[in-house]
Amino acid sequence: ILAAFLPQFYGSRPPPRTILVSHDLTEATLIEQGLAEMHKLKYGVSVMAPQRGDKKRIIDFVAKNAQEALVRHAIERAGDAAGLAKVAEIFGLDEAPQRIEIYDNSHVQGTNKIGAMVVAGPEGFRKNAYRKFNIQTTDTGDDFAMMREVMTRRFKRGLEEGHQGDPDKWPDLLLIDGGVGQLNAVMEVLDNLGIADDFAVVAISKGPDRNAGREWFHRRDEMPFQLPIDDVGLMYMQRLRDEAHRFAIGTHRARRGKAMIASSLDEIASIGPSRKKALLQHFGSGKAVERAGLADLEAVPGISKAVARVIYDHFHGS
Incomplete structure (x- = not known):
């Protein structure tokens, strides 16, 4: 695996003079020659598996970090599975959602308005599916109008491109950062597009003290409710909401920086x-x-x- 990985990894980037690996490779000489020829290098490349000294300590350190990262990834994936199952239970879904879309808007007094969509599923966050919306709504500071614009653009385009019903591109669940007002704005758009029954929609608002764990959950025609602070589903949805907030704030800051320039x-x-x-x-x-x-x-x-x-x-x- 490692022998196949090195040419692939360095295929689009020049290799260093020395590549340290965890164990001897019988193909080391071929890899060295191939990389040098591929990049027309004026220097030689050495692929080596150190057995002692500082370089061996570097390899041991990297291997330890990789092992810990693999464990963290496995735990996170297990947590995602448990979180998805709990979310399905909380909202009465037939099965664990395969695609959750989380929305958050960001602006400062109505300027540099950004809508952010984050996507998550059994495989974790799907960052290649994230999307940002440069909001054109002229009503300064009208959060509900901004949400209507984001929803209209997202789902009108999805319908035009034939994504409805495609589990890879059409959500099972929408999580909206906001309260009843944002929920109503979203449902108004979905009603107009005729897709209000395609998926579950939930708005998440923070309590009056804005502390994590005190969130209220809002759904159409249902009483708002809270979850126990140690609920697995709550913790999972907090992580989704925080990622949407991070993406929205980061995108907004980038746009504001360009505007200042x-x-x-x-x-x-x-x-x-x-x-x-x-x-x-x-x-x-x-x-x-x-x-x-x-x-x-x-x-x-x-x-x-x-x-x-x-x-x-x-x-x-x-």
Whole structure:
């Protein structure tokens, strides 16, 4: 297995001079020659299984970490199976869900609005199925309108692409970060699309003290309820919700960072991406560029005296 893995792993990346492995490989010489020829290396590659010294200690350390990671993965998978079974029991599903979609929205006072969809199932989190939505809803801070937009875009497209009923692409369960208002917004969209009965929908809201373990669960036409703090299903759904929140916040921060960089420099026709990057790296912010003197602007690498004059005049007047 290891002999087949090395050429595959280093097929798209240049190998180091020394590759340490846990045991001797009869194919070591062939692998060394193949990697050198594949990447047209000017240096030799050595595949070795150290028996003593620092390199042996490195291999032992890596093997120990790999074994511990494998155990953690097995425990997590077992936990996922138990969590899925408990979720099915809690919500009266016929079987453990194969695809759960978790939704969370993020914004700051209605700006840089992001909707996030995280997907989980028996195999754990399916990160290749995560999706982000750049929300276009114009109503500043209207969380319900944002949720309606996300649901409409997600499921209208799914219907158009023929995903309905496909267990790999169509959910068994939706978990919504929010309360009754978000639940109603979601159900309104699903009703309009005629798919409200396709899967279970649950909104999860935090209690007044916002402590983990005090969550309320909301479903259409049912009384909200809480679960015991040590409930396996509760802990599993907390992990799903936290992952959706992490993904939403991370995506929102990335978008907000791009928006901040798109400063008043964008108003200057002669300032392209490379010059803007040079200015921001030199001064630290768009505001600092605005306050800079002509000599300071001329000192920026890649900014000519003529361009510096254009920038200075833009902010200070000709």
